[in-house]
Amino acid sequence: IVAEIEKKITEAFEVFDRESNKTVDVRFIGSIIRSLGCFPNEAEVQELLEQIEVEEPGGFIHLDQFLPVMTKVLLERRFWPIPEDVLLHAFEALDENKCGYITKEDLVKHLTEE
Amino acid sequence: AFKAAVLIQQWYRRYMARLEMRRRCTWRIFQSIEYACEQDQIKLHNFFSYLMDQFTPSSSKERDFISRMFVSGESYKEAELEKYCDYESIEVPDSYTGPHLSFPLLPHHATALLEAFKQKQQLHARYVLNLLHETRKHLKQLPNISHVSTCYSEEVTVCGDLHGQLDDLFLIFYKNGLPSPSKSYVFNGDFVDRGKQSLEILIILFTFLLIYPKEVHLNRGNHEDHMVNLRYGFTKEVMQKYTVHGKKILRMLQNVFCWLPLATLIDQKVLIIHGGISDTTDLDMLEKIQRDKFVSVLRMKKRKESSRKPELQAINGESKSETDAAGNEAAPRLSLQPQSAQAPSTANRLEFSRWLRQTVQEQIDTCRRLVDISESEPEELTYSSMVTLKDVDEPCWTRQEEWKQILDILWSDPMPQEGCRENKVRGGGCYFGPDVTEKFLEKYNLQFLIRSHECKQEGYEFCHNRKVLTIFSASNYYEIGSNRGAYVKLGPDLVPHFVQYQANKTAHMLTMTQRQGIPVALISRVEESAFRALREKLFAHTSALISAFKAYDRDNTGRITLSNWATAVESVLRLGLPWRMLRPQLVRSTEDGMLEYKSWLDDLAMEQRSQEHIQSSLLEVIYRNRSNLETIFRIIDRDHSGLISFEEFQQTWKLFSSHMNIELTDDGINDLVRSIDFNKDGNIDFNEFLEAFRLVKQCP
Numbered sequence: 001i002v003a004e005i006e007k008k009i010t011e012a013f014e015v016f017d018r019e020s021n022k023t024v025d026v027r028f029i030g031s032i033i034r035s036l037g038c039f040p041n042e043a044e045v046q047e048l049l050e051q052i053e054v055e056e057p058g059g060f061i062h063l064d065q066f067l068p069v070m071t072k073v074l075l076e077r078r079f080w081p082i083p084e085d086v087l088l089h090a091f092e093a094l095d096e097n098k099c100g101y102i103t104k105e106d107l108v109k110h111l112t113e114e
Numbered sequence: 115a116f117k118a119a120v121l122i123q124q125w126y127r128r129y130m131a132r133l134e135m136r137r138r139c140t141w142r143i144f145q146s147i148e149y150a151c152e153q154d155q156i157k158l159h160n161f162f163s164y165l166m167d168q169f170t171p172s173s174s175k176e177r178d179f180i181s182r183m184f185v186s187g188e189s190y191k192e193a194e195l196e197k198y199c200d201y202e203s204i205e206v207p208d209s210y211t212g213p214h215l216s217f218p219l220l221p222h223h224a225t226a227l228l229e230a231f232k233q234k235q236q237l238h239a240r241y242v243l244n245l246l247h248e249t250r251k252h253l254k255q256l257p258n259i260s261h262v263s264t265c266y267s268e269e270v271t272v273c274g275d276l277h278g279q280l281d282d283l284f285l286i287f288y289k290n291g292l293p294s295p296s297k298s299y300v301f302n303g304d305f306v307d308r309g310k311q312s313l314e315i316l317i318i319l320f321t322f323l324l325i326y327p328k329e330v331h332l333n334r335g336n337h338e339d340h341m342v343n344l345r346y347g348f349t350k351e352v353m354q355k356y357t358v359h360g361k362k363i364l365r366m367l368q369n370v371f372c373w374l375p376l377a378t379l380i381d382q383k384v385l386i387i388h389g390g391i392s393d394t395t396d397l398d399m400l401e402k403i404q405r406d407k408f409v410s411v412l413r414m415k416k417r418k419e420s421s422r423k424p425e426l427q428a429i430n431g432e433s434k435s436e437t438d439a440a441g442n443e444a445a446p447r448l449s450l451q452p453q454s455a456q457a458p459s460t461a462n463r464l465e466f467s468r469w470l471r472q473t474v475q476e477q478i479d480t481c482r483r484l485v486d487i488s489e490s491e492p493e494e495l496t497y498s499s500m501v502t503l504k505d506v507d508e509p510c511w512t513r514q515e516e517w518k519q520i521l522d523i524l525w526s527d528p529m530p531q532e533g534c535r536e537n538k539v540r541g542g543g544c545y546f547g548p549d550v551t552e553k554f555l556e557k558y559n560l561q562f563l564i565r566s567h568e569c570k571q572e573g574y575e576f577c578h579n580r581k582v583l584t585i586f587s588a589s590n591y592y593e594i595g596s597n598r599g600a601y602v603k604l605g606p607d608l609v610p611h612f613v614q615y616q617a618n619k620t621a622h623m624l625t626m627t628q629r630q631g632i633p634v635a636l637i638s639r640v641e642e643s644a645f646r647a648l649r650e651k652l653f654a655h656t657s658a659l660i661s662a663f664k665a666y667d668r669d670n671t672g673r674i675t676l677s678n679w680a681t682a683v684e685s686v687l688r689l690g691l692p693w694r695m696l697r698p699q700l701v702r703s704t705e706d707g708m709l710e711y712k713s714w715l716d717d718l719a720m721e722q723r724s725q726e727h728i729q730s731s732l733l734e735v736i737y738r739n740r741s742n743l744e745t746i747f748r749i750i751d752r753d754h755s756g757l758i759s760f761e762e763f764q765q766t767w768k769l770f771s772s773h774m775n776i777e778l779t780d781d782g783i784n785d786l787v788r789s790i791d792f793n794k795d796g797n798i799d800f801n802e803f804l805e806a807f808r809l810v811k812q813c814p
Binding site: 003004007008011012014015016020021030031032033034035038039040041042082086087089090091093094102107110111 | 116117118119120121122123124125127128130131132134135138139142530531677680692693694695
């Protein structure tokens, strides 16, 4: 099973690997993690990055560093999907006027204020 | 409330990430299928080799048929060309409402043409031929490498592949302005094929070339080659638009293409070529070779040898013959022109194949020696590289080396790894690494290279430390929304400025809203198209897939794990795609993580619904080899009528099926023909036949 997980991670990684040299821009790590089925928030992504120990200032992550960390994440089922009803509650909590939607500005406000 | 917001953000980010992944996967699918298609050229070569080496014809008809396959069609001396493709005798009727051209061309002719093409009008054949004649006259005077200076025209605009997409050319002119004394343009090849308005693009480009010869520069691309045009649609386009004079136009075009310059140099600092370079690219050689001798880069040309032995008389009395250095590994296509009088009688099959083999071998051997200089066209002996010559009468390089120079320039691709290796994917040219680029730039004191040849999502892309720039001007190349096109402007500082665009209203809106979020509908559409193509490919390899799956299913349960599925599929298709990522789109239902592969393959087959009654293994073969079959049909159809006789059709099938080791009886072929129901007067419209198996190209 571990081998299969590793293959999956490698595949996702390679899709973002522009020059086929086993590195991706650090900005894409979040996307890769998410397309593997996880739902981390930004803080959690940062934590993971710290674990991976980015060395180069250029901001590239190598597959060899990413693989073990990510494999653990998948095995431990961290950042697992949020059930839909919970998501619905979240929307309802922010939608004070009960109009069925929230605006981007509202969301930004809630995220930036404490 | 904060927690709620974070939750939503998490979900949203995940959604965006998935979209991005889907977009990239779709891109990969299109790209890998496109390049896999180019491998078909190699298969075609193998087929011809098979015919040479292993197949023995069973009748004189068969022998003639095969011989004809290798006769490439008449080649003309210049005077004969002018006579055959003459335009003056062609009358333009009063009923013609399109634009009229008179020579020398003036700016108002260009604007008239642009307007006419916008109104979907067609230029009369007489003017087309006239234009081609004048273009050829002009191109002949140009050197192999054009020189452009930014001090004359301040800025130079460089455009990449257009591939018959006229809307993109209109967009470029709209955004950047028409060519003029103050607006220089370089068009870097691949004007034709794939798109449906290749001819219109050529007409416009040639017109501007003649009106503003100092400001407009054209480079030859790998698609400016009639052998490639046979496969990729340009030949068909011309014959459909010009039913009466199409053949003449195609002949003239062959001649015009070979006179296109090979490269452009800006300020002696920036080199523009269509494909790339190799570790043997030599600008001095490139400047000196006679580029018109290479009508098609896919076959090597050789000049007549006065001292040739009688058995080698493989020339149809003309000054050009076509042979191929079969020893050379990159993109050769075996061809020869046997004189029918020389072919032995069919009574002795062995003799036939021996004769065939012998003739080919002799031609190969001759190629390997240095070319003789024929009396009529003495080569110049003023090359600087001649210093090392021992024998003054011979040039210091072979025709073979010249051919490789051109092949590399037109077909190579950059790669991230160092070194230089054969480009087996395309079947021609090299993959060249950053070290090759570095050495080359240093050797000739250049700043960077501009090339095209590869589709890029943003229309342009740097690589090799920004020393190589790829510029691609055909937007929506694979599908609407697949990519943008771009052009690059260079001023005296030689700093590139890019302009991107997308020729389609909905796709245009896409780029505007890309910041906010990619419209899912558009991604879905492109994705749908990609997956349809992929499913077709999977179907085409059904038998191979079943074998591969069975290898993982020793107990014959009919099921395999998804992990093994991915490995098996890659081993068969070899497309280098992320199958585990793509799986949800390709495999609908699984039980406990296992797939019932037989029913999955049956479902795939169901999608190719229209051809139910045809034996499925036959269908597979057709799908897999459609592109090659089409090329072979076109080669046989020498008068470009789109029709071949039923007998020729049968013959082709017989040969092909014996090569592919398929059982196909005469009844089988008849069934095939009948089921498609297109047989007209004993002739077969092979376009219709192939259309029946073509991927349905939507684009409402």
